[in-house]
Amino acid sequence: MRTYLVTGGAGFIGANYINYMFKKYNNEIRIINVDVLTYAGNLENLRDVENRDNYTFIRADICDRDAINKIFEENDIDRVVHFAAESHVDRSIVNPEVFVQTNVLGTATMLNAAKKAWELPDGTYKEGKKFLHVSTDEVYGSLPEDGGYFYETTPYAPHSPYSASKASSDMLVKAYMDTYHFPANITNCSNNYGPYQFPEKLIPLIIHNALEGKKLPVYGDGKNVRDWLYVEDHAKAIDMVQEQGRLFETYNIGGHNEKQNIEIVKTIIDILREELTDDDPRKAHLSYDLITYVEDRKGHDRRYAIAPDKIKAEIGWEPETMFKEGIRKTIKWYFEHQEWMEHITSGDYEKYYDGMYSKK
């Protein structure tokens, strides 16, 4: 039975990954989820798996060397899947230091602990051990509006403190592979969407505000382009890279699904209007009039677009969920889980949100 150490498993992608892995492997694997539970970590995301005998949650900080070493000493870890990070670009602009702390130093702690536990006296590693570092396409910088794609060979050019910290963590993983022959992979994925995403990110934010009749903030002219991937497709890609990919390689993961932010916002309004019944009072106010253009994000990258050619050619992974289907599933999920949304949009979130968007 393989034992996984998943970091950041109470967050958006980590929780979807854990849920996906238990659906796929059931009792064939064991998962230890290490998460310090920042504002973005939510154990409600793991309700479906929390009582399993082959699942353990440990509350710990990935920067806490002793705590992480102890987990490796007490468990024979076969796979590390490293999600834990500060992940929101806007927060990184306001408070960059915690991004360096968690994303760079935390990754160094994870690498050191795994190396210490797995390395043999002759400098090779115990059979079959693997570390996967989950990263973002934002490390590659911005593309022109009229074309081009990010490949695994595209030079890094991060612009925000978030992407700079993720780029630094990628470089550390690369250095461990090159210097110590450390058995790892890196994946760089485009924007994810789906259930359990914290409502500071575009899609859940717009769904939440639209249902509450609040303004829908859109940065700048709304024409920044991102590639969107359904989160379960990302979870599947991570598993496939770890089991079928070549060690020491980087794989780009993307949805072949470029959209302007304003298109996303309008699509959500259209679908919500279809889903709400005519006598639902929320439908009356739901229109494009709620869209409010706000001052652009500082250093806002114009366009991201991933070329997932390598993962397709070598591993046979392709996005399975078409955007139309994925966005409908996602909206339906938030619709049916309004209690989940209410729990996290009270208190601190409200304070954060109120200070965030200034009108143009």
Ligand code: NAD
């Ligand atoms: P998230 O913010 O929803 O979750 C992050 C999780 O990490 C939370 O549960 C949080 O409590 C935990 N965490 C934060 N600091 C920690 C620490 N010091 N110790 C232990 N746990 C800590 O993020 P997400 O959107 O799920 O992203 C997960 C990973 O995927 C990140 O590394 C991110 O860079 C990467 N990624 C995200 C996207 C995206 O669209 N969301 C796209 C590509 C890559």
